[in-house]
Amino acid sequence: MTLLEIQDLNVGVDSREIIRGLDLMVNAGEVHAIMGPNGSGKSTLSHVIAGKPGYEVTGGHILFRGEDLLEMEPNERAAKGVFLAFQYPVEIPGVTTMNFLRTALNAQRKARGRGELSTPEFLKKVREVAGSLNITRDMLKRGVNVGFSGGEKKRNEVLQMALFEPSLCILDEIDSGLDIDALRIVASGINGLRSPERAMIVITHYQRLLHYIVPDYVHVMSKGRVVKSGSKELALELEACGYAQFETAA
Amino acid sequence: MTQVLAKADAGCATSNFLASALERLPGAGLVPHIRARAFEAYARAGLPHRRMEAWRYTDLRALIGEVLPLAPRPDAAALARAKASARRVAVDQAVKLVLVDGIFAPELSDLGELKNELHVQSLREVLENSATGAMAGLVLSTTDDAVIALNAAMASDGLVISIAEGNTIRRPIQIVQVATGSSVSAFTRSYLQLDKGAHATVVQSFISAEGASGYQANDVLIALAGDEASLSHLRIAADAADAVNISSGIIAVGTRAKLDLFSMTCSGSINRYQGFVTLGGEGSKLSANGVNLVKDKLHADTTIVVDHAVPHCTSRQKFRAVVDDCGRSVFQGRIVVRPVAQKTVASLSTRALLLSDQAAADNKPELEISADDVTCSHGATSGALDNNLVFYLRARGLSEMDAQMLLIKAFIGESIEEIFADNLRDFVTAQAEHWLQERL
Ligand SMILES: Nc1ncnc2c1ncn2[C@@H]1O[C@H](COP(=O)(O)OP(=O)(O)O)[C@@H](O)[C@H]1O
Ligand SMILES: [Mg+2]
Numbered sequence: 001m002t003l004l005e006i007q008d009l010n011v012g013v014d015s016r017e018i019i020r021g022l023d024l025m026v027n028a029g030e031v032h033a034i035m036g037p038n039g040s041g042k043s044t045l046s047h048v049i050a051g052k053p054g055y056e057v058t059g060g061h062i063l064f065r066g067e068d069l070l071e072m073e074p075n076e077r078a079a080k081g082v083f084l085a086f087q088y089p090v091e092i093p094g095v096t097t098m099n100f101l102r103t104a105l106n107a108q109r110k111a112r113g114r115g116e117l118s119t120p121e122f123l124k125k126v127r128e129v130a131g132s133l134n135i136t137r138d139m140l141k142r143g144v145n146v147g148f149s150g151g152e153k154k155r156n157e158v159l160q161m162a163l164f165e166p167s168l169c170i171l172d173e174i175d176s177g178l179d180i181d182a183l184r185i186v187a188s189g190i191n192g193l194r195s196p197e198r199a200m201i202v203i204t205h206y207q208r209l210l211h212y213i214v215p216d217y218v219h220v221m222s223k224g225r226v227v228k229s230g231s232k233e234l235a236l237e238l239e240a241c242g243y244a245q246f247e248t249a250a
Numbered sequence: 251m252t253q254v255l256a257k258a259d260a261g262c263a264t265s266n267f268l269a270s271a272l273e274r275l276p277g278a279g280l281v282p283h284i285r286a287r288a289f290e291a292y293a294r295a296g297l298p299h300r301r302m303e304a305w306r307y308t309d310l311r312a313l314i315g316e317v318l319p320l321a322p323r324p325d326a327a328a329l330a331r332a333k334a335s336a337r338r339v340a341v342d343q344a345v346k347l348v349l350v351d352g353i354f355a356p357e358l359s360d361l362g363e364l365k366n367e368l369h370v371q372s373l374r375e376v377l378e379n380s381a382t383g384a385m386a387g388l389v390l391s392t393t394d395d396a397v398i399a400l401n402a403a404m405a406s407d408g409l410v411i412s413i414a415e416g417n418t419i420r421r422p423i424q425i426v427q428v429a430t431g432s433s434v435s436a437f438t439r440s441y442l443q444l445d446k447g448a449h450a451t452v453v454q455s456f457i458s459a460e461g462a463s464g465y466q467a468n469d470v471l472i473a474l475a476g477d478e479a480s481l482s483h484l485r486i487a488a489d490a491a492d493a494v495n496i497s498s499g500i501i502a503v504g505t506r507a508k509l510d511l512f513s514m515t516c517s518g519s520i521n522r523y524q525g526f527v528t529l530g531g532e533g534s535k536l537s538a539n540g541v542n543l544v545k546d547k548l549h550a551d552t553t554i555v556v557d558h559a560v561p562h563c564t565s566r567q568k569f570r571a572v573v574d575d576c577g578r579s580v581f582q583g584r585i586v587v588r589p590v591a592q593k594t595v596a597s598l599s600t601r602a603l604l605l606s607d608q609a610a611a612d613n614k615p616e617l618e619i620s621a622d623d624v625t626c627s628h629g630a631t632s633g634a635l636d637n638n639l640v641f642y643l644r645a646r647g648l649s650e651m652d653a654q655m656l657l658i659k660a661f662i663g664e665s666i667e668e669i670f671a672d673n674l675r676d677f678v679t680a681q682a683e684h685w686l687q688e689r690l
Contacts, residue, residue, distance in 0.1 A: 050645045053637070074644035090642045094660025103656065108647035160646065
């Protein structure tokens with residue numbers, strides 16, 4: 001089943017073109033890696049899928065389960081099952097992680113026509129997932145991401161992904177700033193969420209992550225388009241030869 | 251009485267106005283003389299204006315122009331309306347003292363079992379009882395501030411409360427000040443004395459009855475927290491949308507005593523809270539916090555002057571303002587550290603959140619430090635909600651409104667969380683959330 005269908009997408013910021021005729025098709029159960037040099041538009045693509053204001057879509061469309069995603073508010077997209085793990089998760093002082101998780105989870109459940117979780121059910125769920133990601137109770141009591149290290153912030157993104165049970169997960173450089181142990185924890189958390197109903201788009205600059213999260217497809221992005229698609233071997237090829245060959249191709 | 255007390259142009263008035271008011275104002279013996287002197291002091295200065303540093307952002311001459319005539323004594327109908335409104339702001343567990351249009355209303359007040367632990371008199375009683383003439387001078391004392399002088403001249407009633415040495419009053423004492431009239435003014439003055447080691451919480455709520463509009467409230471609270479005493483004082487202004495409220499707190503804190511001050515303004519047209527705190531005993535501590543919740547055309551000014559008069563005192567202040575529509579929030583925080591006040595620790599943080607393009611906030615921290623061995627810090631910011639934070643929350647399933655609400659609550663929570671008692675913190679939180687809901 002096709003979850004995400006992007007056709008001839010064009011996106012600009014302040015009248016500058018950033019995404020220029022991008023196509024991408026993602027089916028349930030698949031893991032796609034998007035690789036590309038800095039500035040090629042990977043984060044922009046993830047923001048546009050999630051609905052961040054400030055981008056102008058000048059052409060093309062994005063369908064999610066056949067529905068026009070671009071017409072939806074960001075929270076509607078989340079409720080439909082779109083989840084973006086941010087490259088740079090923000091800090092929210094004064095809102096404890098626990099309160100945030102609960103508010104967000106209940107908002108999504110409500111939009112999906114499900115009731116709120118009871119406090120014990122919620123706590124059980126959070127503690128289970130948090131434990132597997134080495135997220136301490138103290139972190140859950142602190143303001144969202146406040147005083148978290150880079151790795152802790154990334155683990156907090158994966159925690160949310162596990163709680164919200166999205167059908168499309170976009171992971172924007174989930175590996176950046178992680179040491180090898182943290183990378184293992186994060187990757188195993190993500191791998192545990194792979195399922196036939198769920199698709200993932202793993203955005204990364206480096207091949208390293210793809211040793212841990214093995215993709216079905218690899219796309220190379222350069223200057224706002226997908227310039228080459230292939231199987232997981234493409235990532236190895238990139239590791240050997242670098243992005244330079246694609247810079248000119250675009 | 252339809253004449254006004256002070257005209258905008260001159261900002262002063264003739265003593266005829268006082269003479270006619272005096273007939274209705276309580277006070278025997280020297281009291282009329284004290285009032286006349288206070289009125290002269292007011293008349294010399296007139297209403298404060300922007301060329302006076304302390305009133306730079308709140309030019310009363312321009313903003314209110316004139317002082318309205320005294321409210322009539324509340325009749326039975328007014329008392330009934332006041333009663334209905336007072337119920338809505340009742341703090342859980344509090345004993346209640348109600349002033350209606352500037353007059354103490356014993357029939358709406360109830361001290362419960364605290365009758366025996368608290369010594370409560372009305373200001374009227376104190377001023378009319380010649381045996382307490384010295385007390386009258388104390389209660390009606392003035393500063394060089396014209397609105398405080400005017401209040402001394404015109405105060406019609408208030409409460410004089412004293413708590414004896416070592417007494418701990420567990421239930422909050424709530425003074426509810428209700429306005430029922432329109433285009434009239436009420437001058438109230440209360441006096442609070444905590445003897446050595448006494449503990450108490452006093453909440454002052456300013457509200458209006460259904461239908462009251464365009465009134466002016468001028469209140470002064472003089473409080474003394476004796477050595478090792480602990481006083482929590484909350485002041486919550488929720489006046490009618492077109493009302494003026496000028497409240498002044500003059501509070502002295504003794505040796506190793508503690509004062510927790512919290513001020514919240516959530517409605518009205520012009521609001522000024524000015525708190526003057528003197529840390530006059532070594533080892534005393536002040537925690538002063540507050541929020542201005544400002545929308546429509548409200549002008550809300552919180553001005554706090556802390557005088558570190560002796561060594562080893564601590565003051566911590568956190569003020570937050572949320573400003574929407576064409577509202578304006580002013581925060582002035584002056585910290586004076588006297589030459590003798592070594593080892594002073596003082597901090598002041600003021601932040602304003604602007605929710606509309608027309609919203610404005612003025613933050614003026616002012617440190618006058620004359621001692622060298624001190625730790626003082628201050629920070630002031632103002633700005634809009636961070637769109638990246640709003641988007642993060644929306645991407646996690648919150649509507650734009652809910653995302654904003656959560657962030658605004660967190661923002662004002664930084665100040666509200668400083669309120670020590672759970673029930674009062676919950677009370678203030680509920681009032682703030684009510685304001686946020688109404689904004690939608
Ligand atoms: N808000 C923005 N305003 C202006 N330029 C932007 C903005 N966001 C991204 N860009 C530009 O778009 C290009 C792509 O950025 P980005 O999507 O972050 O790339 P990547 O994630 O692949 O490193 C870069 O040249 C970047 O400078
Ligand atoms: Mg990026």
